[in-house]
Each structure stands twice: as structure tokens, then as C-alpha cells.
Amino acid sequence: MTVKPALWLRHEVRSTERRTPITPADAQLLVADGFAVTVEESSQRVFPVEDYAAAGCRIVPAGAWVDAPEDAVVIGLKELPDAPAALRHRHVFFGHAYKGQPGAARLLRRFADGGGVLLDLEYLTDDSGRRLAAFGYWAGYIGAALAVLHHRGTLDTPLRPMTRQELDTLLAQESGPVSALVLGALGRCGRGAGDALVVAGIEPTRWDLEETRDLDRKALLRHDIIVNGVLTTVPVTPFLTPPDLDDPDRGTTVVCDVTCDVGSPCNVLPIYDSTTDWSHPARRLHDDPPLDIIAIDNLPSLLPEEASVAFSADLLPHLKTLGNDDSPWQRADRLFREACASST
CATH class of the missing domain: 3.40.50.720 (NAD(P)-binding Rossmann-like Domain)
Structure with a gap:
């Protein structure tokens, strides 16, 4: 029994x-x-x-x-x-x-x-290692939304909880052309990020295993916004490293690391050493050309x-x-x- x-x-x-x-x-x-x-x-x-x-x-x-x-x-x-x-x-x-x-x-x-x-x-996973309960979709959705709003200069701080309707209203406001890349696009987090970008009027570039396995770093850095939804349990070649921030041709100005695996040897974005928070959601990592990181480890709590x-x-x-x-x-x-x- x-x-x-x-x-x-x-x-x-x-x-x-x-x-x-x-x-x-x-x-x-x-x-x-x-x-x-x-x-x-x-x-x-x-x-x-x-x-x-x-x-x-x-x-x-x-x-x-x-x-x-x-x-x-x-x-x-x-x-x-x-x-x-x-x-x-x-x-x-x-x-x-x-x-x-x-x-x-x-x-x-x-x-x-x-x-x-x-x-x-x-x-808590199935036999294939897939999580049985996860916040990934909403983490990706909110992470991409914050990246867009920050890129536009319209992100109000400190952050506050809201409804999806409120967030989508903010996203739907018109802005100039923006290029965005979603890493891990086929996962829960990546799907959420892609959906939020579409609401914002942005058709993102979507990369998953095939594209990240043989990374085109120059192509990656041409995007204005990068949203990372890749979480790995073993060390892999990082997607971005500190020298990439000095690349004079870098177009990326906002990176949102939804996974927030900072401090772990499995971190695919070892370009920052601490998370951000609701009071200060974005932190400047590089001045010329500028690049800001958003790395909030409880993103879904905003919805x-x-x-x-x-x-x-x-x-x-x-x-x-x-x-x-x-x-x-x-x-x-x-x-x-x-x-x-x-x-x-």
C-alpha cells in the first residue's frame, strides 16, 4: 500500500x-x-x-x-x-x-x-532527462520581454509583478527594427522567448543544437539582442567569452541569460560573475561598444x-x-x- x-x-x-x-x-x-x-x-x-x-x-x-x-x-x-x-x-x-x-x-x-x-x-525528470515540471516557457518569455524593453530604453525599474496582458501591451508598442537571436530555440525557454519577441514585432533568429554545436560567433554577435535558454549539465565551449566583448564589430548590446548558471563550470556565458535583480535588472559589462547583461534567476515571478x-x-x-x-x-x-x- x-x-x-x-x-x-x-x-x-x-x-x-x-x-x-x-x-x-x-x-x-x-x-x-x-x-x-x-x-x-x-x-x-x-x-x-x-x-x-x-x-x-x-x-x-x-x-x-x-x-x-x-x-x-x-x-x-x-x-x-x-x-x-x-x-x-x-x-x-x-x-x-x-x-x-x-x-x-x-x-x-x-x-x-x-x-x-x-x-x-x-x-525531477523522465527517462530521457526532460524535466517533468518547469518554469522554462515563462522564464524565456519574460527574459526576452525585458531584453526588448531595455533595448528600447522603456524598461521601468524596479521591476514589479504584472499580468501577461500588461506585459504584452508594453511589448506591442512600436519601435525601430531590431534583430534578436534565441539560443536553445526548441526548448521550453526558447519557445517562450520566441513568442515574446514575436509579440514585440521581432521575428527572431532561432538557433538550437545544430547551430550551437558549430558556433558562428561572428553571426551571433551581429544580433542586437541575444536571449540564452541553453542549460547544460556538462561543460561545453562557451557561446560568449570576455574577449568577445571587445570585438569592434559586435552589434549585440543586450544579452539576457535566462539560465543564470553563473559560477558553474557549465555556464555557457562566462561574461559576468553575478546575477542581476528586480531593482537593477540590467548591468553594464562593456562601454565601447556598450553591452548590458540581464540575468535574473526568478524571472517567472514577474508573471x-x-x-x-x-x-x-x-x-x-x-x-x-x-x-x-x-x-x-x-x-x-x-x-x-x-x-x-x-x-x-
Whole structure:
């Protein structure tokens, strides 16, 4: 008999994180299926906590997960707070801890010290390695939109959450001719980026594996805007390097790196060393000719409702298999244990 674990939706500590991995509508479906769902209060979550209460969830204060029962599965999206130092629960979120990213070793050590487990959403995949739940489409859409608005000089800061209709209205405003390149155009992120550019009146150049495998760097640098949606798990030849910024023939003035794999040896755009944020979404990397980088690691939170609804729908059927021995979570569990072993 499959044991249904208690699910605990935590508050996100990052102030700009308004998404949720479980919507109230999907929480109601989980409750109806026999899951006990606890939801922490959160003033920033796009859905009010009252909607979860109406769905049959138990409501607790923000941060209460640290005292949750041992068998609770704590579910979130972004980073955990610094305390407690030792993590004893099973946690579901994007850990960014398996490719040597900054802070990865410390996070894995916290799990090892507490006996907990990281079930990383990035590695919840099918047999072919494709993610089963992802924000990629909306990350690409918003990343491309920000790149266009910044290139036009019409990007208002600090950034604020909005609806797709509001964003599309901004994109549809007329502007001069612009050339744009989408890297990883056939993936979720690339498709989202391409759709946003079309809304902006730009028919982008679309490159995927064939074009990036044998990169024409000169052709790449002729585009005004580059949106990168390529995320690799093994080191590859970078698409752009610091010397490319000095190329006098470079036409590119805005790069949006949707993947934000900064600090990892797998980073395909090692031209910057830190992400940007909602207050300062673009940072100047080179003055003559100018080039700005946009690298925000929670882009979909700018369209929190649309992104959450799509992600929650993807995740829901897999949450229902959390207690199964043959579920994709077992693969995520093995990867976690391998990462812990290799980091010691």
C-alpha cells in the first residue's frame, strides 16, 4: 500500500518570489485524493492563504516547517533560509547544488548533518532527462520581454509583478527594427522567448543544437539582442567569452541569460560573475561598444499567476507519486545521494 506523505508548502524567504509550486485549485485536488496539505502564511504569495484554507489545507505561520513532523515533505521553489543549520526533512525545491555552484557544498552539508534529503526539482525528470515540471516557457518569455524593453530604453525599474496582458501591451508598442537571436530555440525557454519577441514585432533568429554545436560567433554577435535558454549539465565551449566583448564589430548590446548558471563550470556565458535583480535588472559589462547583461534567476515571478498555474499543473501528478518506489522522485533521491558522496 502506498503511503501518502504529508505535504508542507513553505513561505518563500526571497522578497521578490511571488510564485508557488502548488496553486489552491491543485491543493484542493491533493486534499480530495487523501493528502494532508499544510500551507504557511505568506503575504507575498500570488494566491491568498484564504484560498488554501477554503481548499481544505491547514494554515500555519511562515517558517513553521522547521518544526514540522519528521515525515513531512517541505515544498518550495527558491533557496532556504540560513537556519536551521541541519536539515532533517525531505525538501522539494530548486537547490542548484549539483554543478559546483556557489554555496552548493554548504547546502549539501546541511542535509547531510540533519539526515534530510533534497529532491531537486531541476532533476525531477523522465527517462530521457526532460524535466517533468518547469518554469522554462515563462522564464524565456519574460527574459526576452525585458531584453526588448531595455533595448528600447522603456524598461521601468524596479521591476514589479504584472499580468501577461500588461506585459504584452508594453511589448506591442512600436519601435525601430531590431534583430534578436534565441539560443536553445526548441526548448521550453526558447519557445517562450520566441513568442515574446514575436509579440514585440521581432521575428527572431532561432538557433538550437545544430547551430550551437558549430558556433558562428561572428553571426551571433551581429544580433542586437541575444536571449540564452541553453542549460547544460556538462561543460561545453562557451557561446560568449570576455574577449568577445571587445570585438569592434559586435552589434549585440543586450544579452539576457535566462539560465543564470553563473559560477558553474557549465555556464555557457562566462561574461559576468553575478546575477542581476528586480531593482537593477540590467548591468553594464562593456562601454565601447556598450553591452548590458540581464540575468535574473526568478524571472517567472514577474508573471506569478500564469507561471504558478502552469508549473503546478505539471507538478501535481508527480506529487501524487511521492510515496511510490518506482516514481521519478527515486531518481532525484539517487542523484542527491551521489552529489553528497562526491562533495565529501
